[in-house]
Amino acid sequence: MKATVKAEDPTPSGGERIESYLTSYLDHYKGMIEPGFAVLVTGPWGSGKTHQIKNALAPAEYYYLSLFGLQSADEIRASVFAAMYPTKDRFKKIAAFADGVNVSTGGYGTLGTKGLPSAIVGALVGNNVETDRIIIFDDLERCKLPINDVLGVINRYVEHHKCRVVVIAHDEEVAGLGPIKEKVFGQTIRVSVQIEGAFDAFVKRHDLQADALFLANHRSEIIDIFKSSGCASLRNLRNAVDDLCRLRASLRTEHLTNASAMTELVRLFTALSLEVRMGNLTQTEISNRAGARMQNTVARVNRRGNEEVEMSAFGKAQEKYPASDLSGTLLKDAVLEDMLFAGHFDHEAIAASLDGHPHFASLGTVPAWRMFMDFDSLPEAQSAAAQATLLKEFEDRQIDGHGNLLHHFALRFMMAEHGLIDAGRADVLAQCKSYVDDLQRQGRIEVVESVWYGRPAGRREVSEGIAYWVEDSYRAEFQEIDAYIHEARSRALEATFPQRGAELVALLNAGATAFFERVCDSNVQTDPLSVVPVLAAVDPVVFVDAWMQAPGENWYWISGGLASRYKPMSLFDKLSDELPWITRVLELLQEREAATDSAMLRLRIKRIRAREEIPPLIEDAVEMRRDAEVRAARRAAPITPTKEPPVKRPRKATKRTAATS
Known part of the structure; x- marks a missing residue:
């Protein structure tokens, strides 16, 4: 009588019990003679089912074949035959009987049958069956044959040939096996991930002693991170182990001997590698980890009332690893992106990323703000020195770069908030x-980038690949100083307009396309001056005079540059300050046309294409501006309550009105 005991693990979290049960049961099963049933081994994808079964049996105790891609019963039988008779001499003996029909033999290609009918060849292949070993059928769910047909073929080996059979299937496919499952399988064993044993096996694959030592030193961190990830695929663990060895090859001795830095590095890289391989984090999150982490904070600030805020993908990933900072800066975003998505381990970039971190750099080789931000992991004296440097740099006005300035200001708010300096937020x-x-x-303020000119400051969250230290308690003040800096930088850019405008006027007499390439988007490049109202600082008379004196071949490009510059919406939006300027330029051209005595010059001015293309754009901009002003006035107008008209109530019916009705 076949065994039908369910062999599910009574303690699913205990990997040791599952492994010992699988091993002991296979020891029992391989000693059975004509058991009359097969054993089904299931588990999550990538959980090491095949690895564990092969480890429980000696190579001489099983025939192994994969059902992946097999499309017919003949192909399954031929694959079993190929596993049992791996030498080609056996194939030649079968092929000697016939000609003209081919039967697939899985790993050995097709078997020529020299004329013997395929049914006879199938019988020869199907009936040459050895029963001295267990037959392992792997990848049940990947077979192209309908599942019941596959199990029918397998059951023939169990009942007709009296074989011992183990079938390996993915968890999600087991439910679809149908009623035939109970007929074929007398024992089901669910395998869970055996992390420790698998890790040790993966380490043995690396021949370099340096790799093996590095992995052994960080075994607990890697396994801990893998367990925290919730990943059920040992393939992902194997890939992470392989990549850690590639990462180690980029490290110098001073890196490897810094124990705390290496622990942080291994945990960071392993966690991000697993999250990317599981599809939880995309290249977008990795390319700006600090920004991705801040999404949850920004969402909480912007939420309405008590509405629930959905956690971001990066926030969900970070929750799994409370002892690790997934936005940690030992490896910069660009370096991680290169490794995790391009598979490129740039030794110099990796080493440079580590060298710039406070674990390896000293105060003076990295900015004071960068050093102070890692006060948690630094000796108190080193943190205090970094803070003192920060305060002195502020008092002496030593910092002027935009990103560094915001880092300084954010940390000053933080120090005030936590009592490290005697000051309030205001x-x-x-x-x-x-x-x-x-x-x-x-004159030391950094000018704003042209693309940000005329736009709100926005909410900057990161610079130098590191998020600003902004807490909810002083976020409003930080955003206010950010906007204040933005306005100052915009004024600094505006101060350059007269000089930049003079440069553009000089280009009217330079190469034919020189002016065109600077004032508008072209197929070659986008010049910063094409998106800021620099021409508003130019005297229209000076501009038109220079145009009239420019070489004839330049006129086409001057006109085209202006027409392209004022494409729809630009005169209402980013170049609105140039609206009066271009209006006056067109008026001056009309005056020059009327005033000249030269018929040729008159015709040339008349044919300037900008005179036809720009006026409709001006009209549109003027109308849009007028509409915007009306809308703004409506929003600003106080709302006066209107009196509700009195409600007319029906009179009560009297005897007289009732009679009249």
Whole structure:
């Protein structure tokens, strides 16, 4: 009588019990003679089912074949035959009987049958069956044959040939096996991931002693991260182990001997590698981890009332690893992106990323703000030195780069918030504004990038690949100083307009396309001056005079440059300050046309294409501006309550009105 005991693990979290049960049961099963049933081994995808079964049996105790891609019963039987008789001499003996029919033999290609009918050849192949070993059928769910047909073929080996059979299937496919499952399988064993044993096996695959030592030193961290990930695929663990060895090859001795840095590095890289391979994190999140992590905070700030805020993908990943910071800066975003998505391990970039981290750099070789941000992992004296440097740099106005400035200001708010300096939020805000004003007076404020000119400051969250230290308690003040800096940088850019405008006027007499290439988007490049109203600082008379004196071959490109510059919406949006300027330029061209005595010059001015193409754009911009002003006025107007008209109530019916009705 066949065994039908369910062999599910009574303690699913205990990998040791599952492994010992599988081994002991296969020891029992391989000693059975004509058991009359097969054993089904299931488990999650990538959980090491095949690995565990092969480890439980000696190579001489099983015939192994994969059902992956097999499309017929003949192919399954031929694959079994190929596994049992791996030498080609056996195939030649079968092929010697006939000619003209081919039977697939799986790993050995097709078997020529020299004329013998395929049914006879199938019988020869199907009936040459050895029963000395267990037959292992792997990848049940990947067979192209209908599942009941596959099990019918397998059952023939069990009942007709009296074989011992083990079938390996993915968890999700087991439910679809149908009623025939109970007929074929007398024992089901569910295998769970055996992480420790699998890790040790993966380590043995690496011949370099340095790799094996590195992995052995960080065995507990890697296994801990893998368990925290919730990943059920040992393939992902194997790939992470392989990539860690590639990462190790980029590290120098001073890196490898810094134990705390290496622990942080291994945990960071392993976690991100697993999250990317599981599809939880995309290239977008990895390319800006600090920004991705801040999404949850920004969402909480912007939420309405008590509405639930859905956690971001990066936030969900971070929750799994409370002892690790997935936005940690030992490896910069670009370096991680290169490794995890392009498979490129740039030794120099990796080493440089580590060298710039406080684990390896000293105060003076990295910015003070960068050093101070890692005060949690630094000796107190080193943190105190970094703080003292920060305060001195602020007092002496030593910092002027935009990103560094925001890092400084954010940390100053943080120090005030936690009592590290004697100041309140309003005090720090005033101090930071005074700092910006001083830079402006000294001409040291960094000009705003052209693409951001005329736009709100937005909410900057990161610089140098590192998020600003902004807490909810002072977020509003930080955003206010960010906007204040943005306005100062915009004024600094505007201060350059007269000089830049003069440069553009000079280009009217330079190469034919020189002006065109600077004032509008072209197929070659986008010049920064094409998106800022620099021409508003140019005297229209000076511009038209220079145009009239420009070489004739330049006129086409000057006109085309202006027409392309004022494409729809630009005169209402980013170049709105140039609306009066271009209007006056067109008026001057009309005046020059009327005033000239030269018929040829008159015709040339008349044919300037900008005179036809730009006026409709001006009209549209004027109308849009007028509409915007009306809408703004409506929003600003106070809402006066209107009196509700009195409600007319029906009179009560009297005897007289009732009679009249």
